Amino acid sequence: MERFDLGRLHPGSRGTFGLPVMHMPDGNELWLPVLAAAGQADGPTLAVLAGVHGDEYEGVRAIPQALRAIDLAELRGRVIAVPVCNLPAYRTATRSSPIDGLNLARVFPGDPHGTVTQRIAHVLTERVIAPASLLIDLHSAGVAYSMPTLVGYPHADTPLAAAAREAALAFGCEVLWAHPPDPSATGRSISAAEALGIPWIYTEAAGGGRALPADVACYAGGVLNVMRHLGMLPGQPERRPLRCHLLGAGNTDAPIRVDHSGYFVSDVALLDRVTEGQAIGQVLDFAGEPLERIRANRNGLVAMIRGLPAIHAGEGAFLLTGEMPGAPGQL
Structure with missing residues (x-):
């Protein structure tokens, strides 16, 4: 070559x-x-x-x-x-x-x-x-x-x-x-x-x-x-x-992390608007029981969601960000 x-x-x-x-x-x-x-x-x-x-x-x-x-x-x-x-x-x-x-x-x-x-x-x-x-x-x-x-x-x-x-x-x-x-x-x-x-x-x-x-x-x-x-x-x-x-910041090294290992389930979709404290996902055990409810750490939009269901404690599940004032689709 x-x-x-x-x-x-x-x-x-x-x-x-x-x-x-x-x-x-x-x-x-x-x-x-x-x-x-x-x-x-x-x-x-x-x-x-x-x-x-x-x-x-x-x-x-x-x-x-x-x-x-x-x-x-x-x-x-x-x-x-x-x-x-x-x-x-x-x-x-x-x-x-x-x-x-x-x-x-x-x-x-x-x-x-x-x-x-x-x-x-x-x-x-x-x-x-x-x-x-x-x-x-x-x-x-x-x-x-x-x-x-x-x-x-x-x-x-x-x-x-x-x-x-x-x-x-x-x-x-x-x-x-x-x-x-x-x-x-x-x-x-x-x-x-x-x-x-x-x-x-x-x-x-x-x-x-x-x-x-x-x-x-x-x-x-x-x-x-x-x-x-x-x-x-x-x-x-x-x-x-x-x-x-x-x-907003796009640092994927700073996502919302989970405290428990298990099966990850998202309750929101990409670009959904969420409010701080809202339940946006779960970590389940093998019986389907919730080990952890994942909550939004801010008001904003969902920019990233974990794609792999298996998740370890400390791994990222979501990344939220803000929206440009007057942006298309803003309520």
Whole structure:
């Protein structure tokens, strides 16, 4: 496989390349796959990532679909896309790396002298994110959780946040999630982009260890929509009516956790409105008797629900967030 070098990507070309990370104990070199395309005319550089977690598959399928749909004669600028960022985790269908146990989405901008996950983050930051005019990171809820199909973006009074918001609107999802600055949300690819002054958006979807065709189509179409918005492709983004506009922290490391192990049952659906103290789920024993009633820790909307029924004490069950004032569907 040809080594990826953005400087040698010829105008009017596209290809599949490899991005070397490190040599493994068996002597083979770990390479990340890169799909790239360059137009004949100058324009922005769009970076697209997927497979940061090894159990999230929608973006893995959507990236090649989007790249194949690009007419090079119409393209202005360049696209750099990595369909599987975390190859070790992808090979074992796990969220974190089976080699060093690290979550790639918590170690950006990485370390060139660190463990395999830290080195992957470093290579992605330096070779893919840093040259970009905008970053799109395609995520989903993975095997353990379920989330609505949405686009997240930074919510602040800055030019970077304003550019990100416009890109999020252009992507074409029915649900947006605006995130105010959160000092605890570090180590993400989007954290690395923000530190470099690069606007960013990210996506979430149902997950569950599947890649639903509707979500794949939304992601592939969303990438092309953003390219139209940036002037990289002709035409206007194909927007959908906005159904829900969430506002609040999106830190999935801080969900509502349970105190008992057992069988988890949700009594609410995604995007339901709940009030603080409301019973929203249960943990049952093998006889079907309740061990614990899970209650909302705030007023808000349900942004994430655990998808696996078996649950251990201390694991997350729900994530709640707020809503943008005047948002669509607000009562």
